[in-house]
Amino acid sequence: MALEWEQTVVDARDPAALGSWWARALGWVVVNDSPEEYEVRPGPERLPGVVFVPVPDPKTSKNRLHLGFRPDDQAAEVRRLVGLGTRHADVGQGADATWVVPADPEGNEFCVLASR
Structure with a gap:
């Protein structure tokens, strides 16, 4: 059995805005911009991606x-x-x-x- 790192998921108040910021910061492309998730990757067929999903709460403490x-x-x-x-x-x-x-x-x- 093998595992492939597909994506990292990030909770966001505004997934599209945060995902767009990370796409610019990394020079990556947007591969999904649905309301449920906004995903960026190094290239359309390249992994891993970063997926931003909506949450109602703001971040309140240091990342784990x-x-x-x-x-x-x-x-x-x-x-x-x-x-x-x-x-x-x-x-x-x-x-x-x-x-x-x-x-x-x-x-x-x-x-x-x-x-x-």
């Missing part, structure tokens, strides 16, 4: 799971993401952390790691 990204140029990528609407988040990473923690427009934290 978050994504980590390693860009070629951490500082440039953080500036680009801030330009798209992220804000810096404090999840206890400390001043000496080699990663930056932004939050998307609905407050979901993710990491931008230092360049290799």
Whole structure:
């Protein structure tokens, strides 16, 4: 038996707005924009995808799971993401952390790691 990572599901107050933001942030494509789910993927036939589903409640605490990204140029990528609407988040990473923690427009934290 084998498992294939198909998607990560994200609860969202506004799935279309948040999914569209992530599509721009990642340079991915929208493969489903129904009211029940908004899915983005690296390409139409590529996996995994990220699916945004509607929930009535706002995010209230630190994520239990978050994504980590390693860009070629951490500082440039953080500036680009801030330009798209992220804000810096404090999840206890400390001043000496080699990663930056932004939050998307609905407050979901993710990491931008230092360049290799």
